[in-house]
Amino acid sequence: MLPNAKVCLYPRNPQEAVRILNEHGRQALVLAGGTAAALSSDPAVTTLVDLTRAGMDGIEETNAEWSLGCCLRIQQLATHPGIAGLFDGMLSAAAASVGSRPIRNMTTLGGNVVQVFRWSDPPVALLAMNAGFELTGPEGSRRLTADEFFERHPRQVLRPAEILTRVFIRRVQGASGGAFFKYARTAFDLAVVDAATCVELDGRRCREARVVVGGTRTVPWRAHEAEKILVGSRLTKAVMHKAAAAARLETRAMGGLRTDGEYRREMVEVIVGRVIERAVQLAQEKS
């Protein structure tokens, strides 16, 4: 509950939303799904800004990429047939693993990736897919790569009065494969570890690989040492195991209520190994 909120505004487009945020500064709070706002009791907030009526819940398809509006609900991402066809459905899988059905009905793509909550699985898939992120602020729009967007916590990447408006997913041709896996104690618990991998093959060798780990730090991160082992190699079981072991060595894991850091590091090797094998298998089936 936000005890001092006096008014809720309903901008009709992203520019109007940005203008309102710019006027109200720190007294304004953006709502998308609103689940995090409902748990907040920030006394500074006087103005709520509901983004869900600003025309930002569309899915558009062009030749080169898909564009996803930031107010798409996680359940829509999990069930959209077009999204299921991208990178072997890894974003659909990540969306489907968020919380329970009512939570997926409420929470949005934008809220999930900007806040990177402990229950946010889609950022792991989006970093592996090398998605693009469109931010709109008082000075107009800019586009960041996934590496730029997740370089720090996205809340620190966004400038004042700036909002995430769209996420872009490129279309990949040829022998590529993608896989996401979440390991948690129960179906709707937070991830102990989740991981995603995208690979592109050139004949029998790996042309490109992105290996991403989530659950161990506040934002997902790329396992660069694992990627170096994969890129340029023939992807035998031994190479894939070596890459998974490298990911374990570069893991700096947080401990916590659910498990300690050492167990998380052990599980990184297992889960990363699993997504690499699956992505490679799917890519080989297409080559």
Next chain:
Amino acid sequence: MEIHVEVNHKPLVWKVNPGEILLDVLRREGYKSVKFGCGQGDCGACTVLIDGQSMRSCLLLAGQVEGRSITTVESLGNHDDAHPLQSSFVECGAVQCGYCTPGMLLSSKALLDENPEPDEDQVREALDGNLCRCTGYKKIIEAVLRAAERMRS
């Protein structure tokens, strides 16, 4: 501020603080079927349908439901004219203490509105956000499948 909502097909104007929790507003306005359980989105006792989709009323702010249609279990049926879901819950023994029941009924209704012929896995998935500490779920799932069958015939 004033917000305009439709609750159980009835248009209403509420005076609210937009930062209030929807669950608190609903109970104050007399919709006592909506229960407070955990208050943080885990248990499903406060489930309502917003434009037909199951959501947690404990995680929604009053300002967010301006112009939306809200369904609570009060709209389903009553003792003399029960909804098929309500009668099958009774017949299957799917109600014990009853605290989770309104949320269970609404999540089940949202499922059957979208998919009149669910299989058991789909029922389990639709109810994955509603916790019941009495029945062990088996009877609830049987009741939803039985209601689906009855509503088709």
